[in-house]
Amino acid sequence: MASVNEDFLNLENDYLFSIITNKKNEFEKNNPDKKVISLGIGDVSLPLVPVVIDAMKKATDEMAKKETFRGYGVVQGYEFLIEKILEVEYKKRGVELNKDEVFIASGSKGDLAGVAEIFSKSNRVALMDPVYPAYRDVNIMLGRNDIVYLKGTEENGFIPEIPKEHVDIIYLCSPNNPTGTVLTKEQLEFWVKYAKENNAVIFFDSVYEVFIDDENIPHSIYEIEGAKEVAVEFRSFSKLAGFTGVRCSFVVIPKELKLYTKSGEKVELNSLFKRRQSVKYGAAPYITQRAAEAVYSDEGQKEIRENIKYYKENAKFIKQELEKLGFIVYGGEHSPYIWLKTKNNMKSWDFFDKLLNEAGVVGTPGVGFGSAGEGFFRLTAFSSKEDTKEAINRIRNIFKK
């Protein structure tokens, strides 16, 4: 008898975004002439930049010729891309890493899940509340149910509160999804020190770092002294360069980072992850990695930053207009996410229904990210300028009354 891995049965019935999509589809079915605008799901809307397209075409041509065709790739990723990452993302910020500490893959989602597999089931996990739901679901799927939630509230500026009990794994996300807030150097220093003192490991998710505009806010946790011993860093080309459909990411696992066996021996996470990748992952496609490499050319940097500027202008516009309507708004500055407080203690899902039914605008209910998100609502800056303007006009019409 084929039996099920019952850890999967501990997952909540439906993923947040499926519920949203179902509600949106239902509304569209009942209102066929109303165009729904989505400021909900965090997917990009601008196409790939020309430098990336050229690189993909060139790589495709290489694949078409016997002399330059590539088969199975290198599990860790091609050196041409790893070298560019080390130079542009790290060296320029004063961070020295070795080539074998960077792993290229096909999206941070998979990387977050893959690294989590290497930790013992018995580890206690600390997640911020509100939180990007995949962190929780991955741990539940792995049978790691000892999860504590660190509340991020208006009062503490949406930074995770300090755990009351010992924790082994701490997820930090900066710029944060969903709250759009960022962790300062001092806050990161605190967490690195905390992790060291508690033999804990930080999963640092900075897939939105390209949105940071302030020189004093770290883009990488390795800008903090000692972080290499306690932190894994997750980065993605998804939001950096619009690769949500192309799929490319990298994860940094410094050699200094050690986990413990039951008998107290130290083992290198890096080599275990490499082993894991060689069994479970076939390497990111050559064409994709050439495309990612192009992001780091001077022209590539210029072009992707134009797109980021476009989204940032949307974010600024949304934030500013909502504030004019009297909303309290967080995020939207170093992030594509706008985290607004509903008025009159309205529940997140009621606010969702109001926006959908009265304005035909879709956002994401804050409570979907955890109980501390109740009464909040997330909008994203990833839509087109026109749709963003139209959505805000419609929201204005409801709330100016």
Ligand code: PLP
């Ligand atoms: N981490 C956070 C906080 C995200 O919001 C997302 C995607 O929205 C991811 C990771 C996954 O990104 P990727 O497209 O690289 O899988």
